[in-house]
């Protein structure tokens with residue numbers, strides 16, 4: 001039996017793409033999941049898909065750029081299910097591409113506000129609830145672009161590098177209180193975020209992965225659910241690429 005059976009999880013950005021897949025895979029292992037997203041109908045649809053498979057899930061509105069919303073999300077999980085065991089900080093946006101010298105100030109701020117502040121807000125809200133019940137697991141969705149650059153994506157690359165740093169900091173500050181953190185580094189996954197690229201770029205992206213294609217949301221969801229299992233207890237502060245070999249070249 002999965003060690004996630006009966007555990008309580010929150011997943012941000014769970015109305016689409018990777019977040020939806022992560023929520024579904026956590027629920028399939030028996031976790032009770034709060035499906036959080038700024039898009040209410042999308043979150044409700046994920047909760048419905050989980051219920052269809054006899055899983056337990058509730059949708060909840062969150063804007064991760066708001067620390068108050070992030071606190072309310074954790075409070076909701078505790079109110080509904082009594083505790084918080086697993087948090088996946090997944091919500092993110094991809095900026096339109098610009099060379100670094102030409103990144104508009106509002107694009108920089110907006111990207112950092114969702115992709116970095118959103119993760120920080122989540123961590124700050126989640127840790128106290130986890131500490132209260134003896135610990136938990138925080139999985140932050142970074143990217144392969146948390147370790148290397150990519151043409152035109154300076155704000156995203158900066159935010160994802162920082163997310164890996166925050167993940168290490170959780171381990172350093174809270175391992176003794178039973179909290180474990182992992183940063184996940186997906187390569188290019190077909191979800192919709194890749195829609196910012198033209199056809200030629202998408203073809204080049206397929207070829208940039210030694211496996212010859214982009215990944216699927218299920219290939220990420222499965223790994224995120226697995227790393228939340230108790231058997232991963234000595235893996236803390238780590239960065240785990242899920243990249244079809246992208247970073248091995």
Ligand SMILES: NC(=O)c1ccc[n+]([C@@H]2O[C@H](COP(=O)([O-])OP(=O)(O)OC[C@H]3O[C@@H](n4cnc5c(N)ncnc54)[C@H](O)[C@@H]3O)[C@@H](O)[C@H]2O)c1
Pocket residue numbers: 012013014015016017018019036037038039042062063064065090091092093114118141142143144185186187188189190191192193194
């Ligand atoms: N798709 C990829 O190729 C890829 C690769 C590496 C990393 N990632 C990361 O994975 C995560 C999910 O990406 P995706 O491809 O599934 O994206 P997506 O656009 O398919 O889904 C993102 C979800 O986040 C929600 N969201 C956006 N802003 C929000 C906010 N302020 N508060 C709450 N929810 C918000 C959206 O409504 C949406 O449901 C992101 O952090 C992204 O950077 C994606």
